[in-house]
Structures are given as C-alpha cells and as structure tokens.
Amino acid sequence: MKLLTATSRTQGDRDNDFTFCVEGELVMVSGFVCEADRLDPDGGCGCGRAFAGLNSGKATTTALVSDLNFTPEDAAEAVRSALLRSKMFDADDIPGITEELLELADGYPVGTVVEHRLGEIRARV
C-alpha cells in the first residue's frame, strides 16, 4: 500500500529545505504549527512546511509516495504507536489522524515527491 516516507530527493529545490529524518522512514504531516510559521510556511521555524518522521521524531520538507509491503493494519499500527510515543496527541484523536495519513498517500502515483505547505500537501514537479 502507498505511504509517505522521508526522502532527500528534490532537497534544495526550495532555499529553506531541510531533512533530518532517516531516509525511508514513515512520515506524517506534523499536526502542530507554532506561532512563527502559523501564517507563513516559509517562517522561521520550519514546522509549517515539515513532515515528521514516525521513528526519529525529526523533520523533513520532502516526502516520497512509496509502495510498501504493509497491510493497512500494519500501517495503522505503525502510525498509532508513533503517535502514542510522541505524547503530542490525545489518544482519542489518533484513529482520525491515522486514517487521514493513510488516505494522503493514496492520492498520488508511487514515486511522487510531495511537500507540505501549512496543512496543504502538494506534488513537487
């Protein structure tokens, strides 16, 4: 099934790209945007344009739509356990966040690099 993974592909296309994730780890859209980036995805912090690595907890501005040998249950469990570990989310919100994340990658062909702009996900071309 399709999931988003951290990638260094297209890094540098934007001046303020960064990637601290482990290449290939699962990522999610970081749910929280702080004051610095709230109105500007190119703000001083970076959280308005970042994906969060589910294992490393670090951030990247580029994610790859990857076809991984995960069942939907495996993927949901990976997301769920990472969210629980991060302690940034209410346990009650986790099923909704998980579902949203799994749907996200489904909208793009495998191999598409996507970026995050204040909650909006776009393909990079």
Ligand SMILES: [Zn+2]
């Ligand atoms: Zn921030």
